[in-house]
Amino acid sequence: MTQRQWFKLHGWISLPIWIVFCFVCITGTIAVVSHELTWLTNDNARAHNPNDLPAKPMAELVASLKAYDNTAQPSTIISFESYLTTGIVFSSDKVPFGVAYINQYTGEVQEINQGSTFINFMRSLHSWLLFPWQNSYSVGYYLVSAMSFVMLGALITGLVIYKRFWKALISPKIRTQQNKKTLLADLHKHTGVWSMWFLLVMSITGLWYFTQQILWHADYEITPHARLVAQSDLPMSQSAQANISLADAISIASATFENFKPTYILLPEHNRDTYKVKGSGDSIFFDNTSYQVLVNPWNGDIEQLTQPSNMGALQTIQHVMDPLHFGYIGGLWTKFIWFAFGVLLSGMSITGFMIWGSRIRQNVKEKGKPPSIVNPIEGV
Template identity: 60%
Template sequence: MRQRFWFRLHGWFSLPIWLIFCFVCITGTIAVFSHELTWLTNPDARANNPDNLPAKPVAELVERVEQAYPSADVGTVITFEPYLVNAIVFTDADKPFAIAYVNQYSGEIQQINQGITFINFMRSLHGWLLFPWQSGYSVGYYLVSAMSIVMLGALVTGLIIYKRFWRSFTRPKVRVNQGRKTLLTDLHRLAGVWSIWFLMLMSLTGLWYLVQQIFWHADIDIEPHTPLVEARQLPQAGQQAPAMISFSEAMDIAHKHYPDFNGAYLMMPEHNRDMYKLMGGGDHIFYDQYSYRLAINPWTGELEEAIEPANMTALQTIQHIADPLHYGTIGGIWTKVIWFIFGLILSGMSITGFMIWGSRTVRAARQRRSPAEQQGTLAEGAH
């Protein structure tokens, strides 16, 4: 009786919403290789370097865009892996939003993109199913992150009903000659046992995304807002305005403070009290590419704020290690391959689980029909 309860709970944890769960698994698996797929499908996104040139400073790439578009207002520079171009986001008179794909080795502007990129599309599709954001939250984000509860529940109940599951590590069993149902059950169990670590990792990081969304929705800041330039530091009326430090100088200040700073998301001041906001990675493989955050005063050149792994709070640490663990970027292409394979396995488990649950449900419904009902059906068929 107890075993039947756990089996039913296992089924209802994952199977009634198996379509959404499977879709999230498949899109997440594809998102692991979003950068590589971008390189494969878009030649203009490739940072070809046949002459083996060193990468140019990002400030020089910004100058190339400003020279090509004199009235452009550059807002952000985004860098990716060495085989992808740098993305420079800007606005212009006829371009309310544009991304310049600039080869960091040759300095050539290879494409101007005014739509959504493949990387952003896949991450958005997986992260919040393209549901709109409003007032700091998205229903889709809640729906996707809540799948972590489903996954964790399915994992725990699955281990309870699969007695001595650890034997699958040393004596895996797949019976191919005993019918479709037996084969599906063996594959489902074997994949589940070998994916325990992956299921646990996806569940825990997914739970964090759910907590993070609740914080966003409740206007609770995990990281402090970048400070503003003090009003007394601004040029006064009637005085000659001092020159703001350049983007190149701001990058030099960042590298003096963090010699291993690898800029990933670099934002220019949006107004006269705003700072240079520079985010990048360092020498910590378990932290994401935004774990080093600097705020530089554009009028004085002073470093007003510096956040790094050493001075993060517990919640900030979790926030910056969740993505590398969730998407498998901690070890480059090799960990991405592992995450991709187990993502396919997890997607397959959701399908085989539904097929097993469906066959059992149909069979149980047939068995519940009384002989009288069956006779009635036969009689109606005879007429």
Template identity: 60%
Template sequence: MAKLSNRFWFQLHGWFSLPIWLIFCFVCLTGTIAVFSHELTWLTNPAARATNPDNLPAKPVAELVARVQQAYPTADVGSVMVFEPYLVNAVMFTDHDKPFAIAYVNQYSGDIQQINQGMTFINFMRSLHGWLLFPWQSGYSVGYYLVSAMALVMLGALITGLIIYKNFWRSFTQPKIRLHQGKKTVLTDLHRMAGVWSIWFLMVMSATGLWYLVQAVMWHADIDIEPHAPIVAVSDVPSTAATPPVDFAAAMQLAQQRFPDFQPSFLMLPEHNRGMYTLMGGGDHIFYDQYSYNLSINPWTGEIAHQKSPQTMTALQTVMHIADPLHYGTLGGIWTKAIWFLFGLMLSGMSVTGFMIWGSRTVKAVRDSRTAANLQEVPDGAK
């Protein structure tokens, strides 16, 4: 009975990932690369580097926006993205000859180092990993569902793997890889040891992936986790003024005054006369993402119409804003990214070794069955 039970769990362990092995491996690999997408951008694109040989302080974001508007007088700046100090700020705008463009502005010198009119490497890798570049329609993407459902595969493989591998904790105290007992033994030892050492990582990826799946269902069902940004009341818009009295620089000062530790990350300018400044940023909270602060500021009155911070979040909003740092390893900077990258490679390798183990077992089973069939076909007198 015990042998039958072990065989059942082993087969279940394999079937959790084998039917979608290629997709699972691809998601693991692209996620591993996405962890270092910012660093790879810095490495491969000199125009994205925020060089600062004179150790100048970073200029206010509003000044960088003004530089873009001076260089392109007819441009309509929509938003700004602020990355790590070693990457330039990205000012997104449209113009009569540019349906969508991104100005790479060095925040220390104020120079516009490049105009990008295509998809960036960072966005490409996050999109490829997040929803496999499937299109979004009616608030959902089939690819997003497919990728987030990998959490179920991962969790099932983790649980069944621990049931199969008796006394798995010995891999912490007595790790072993038997190099001289054949390829199958080496692959099994590598697969088991990587799995045991990655238990914490598998649990984190499973938990965050399950949240992304729940989030996808809520988006699809039009359930708002966070309220939409408010719009300016008609009574606040004067009939004579053409330009709001509260400019972008003043809005940024209001945000800094409201949250002294506010570190801007994504800033949206009003799209029309009833639009507001929507300012998102992070703070000194290690487990929250770079959008944990959110303010909507009325450009006509200077009123903070809406604000959100870690202290005022609901339970669902809290989960939403701690999922990404845990999933991509950004909560501790470059060092945690390196750890996540290493274990991401281990997870990708586990999917490969698991498939190779299954393949070798399958080939052996087919060979043995053919041998048995051939022996049965031989006449008794010839045996």
């Protein structure tokens, strides 16, 4: 292909879906720091700990919730960063569905949220644009993950048409004293060059999400289905209470893995269900639910065990992609790095559109003259 053809391809890859692409970039950038924004904007979500107390066991937090509302039926316990409260999803006579924000250091119930949390809203808006889910798929999820093809195509074509791109790394030069078109071109090309690694990471993770959606749509199980308690383990009496408490289940899971930190716990919903204790371990490249222990509530047996060493290839990829995509692989510092480059990527999509739009306006002024394919990345 000629240089003109490459430039045309670069422009037309991005232009037709610019609004969707830019929206996905902006919402993704906000989603990266949604936990931190929640901390900034909602005092009840902050885990205040002025006396430097140790975190209470999760079973005690559940007890605090039941003391607050004696009809509460907890279903899920979610542990976030140390500076955010622990969330317990529950229902009760007063609250059909709610999330209790409980300070893990004091045991205080600081808020009952009966709507969507900001964290969930931003992740949902970014991941599937709030399109409805049906039959294991969402059109929005397909649309968002398909942006990875656009991103990868823009990266490849941009590198082809911008000769000697490494100069922007070695000796960056933004020509602020020249015209607007030159300034936009310099900003666009320098942002693209410095964000190459980030574009590649977003493209690869986005391609995985697209593949994952296809597998979900086809009812392919990436994660093995959770085992049920054997019928023979159930007591004869229908009114019998489980022998294993939540504290026991967490203790069993913690003893199974070294450096295990429970972060996501699902309580049994029926008599053949198990405690599903998920968390993080000593593998920093995996997400915080990569280690999972299914504990039998009747006898304490481990029904199922999941860890990076016994995962299949697709399951491994699934648990590695989220930390890479949302930038929490290295904690707060990598989140801020991902946020900064997310801002740059959002800005690059805007400057690219402005460059292309200025060329369209220029050719309209020239009485419908066909657009000349001058490479704006060269700033002329």
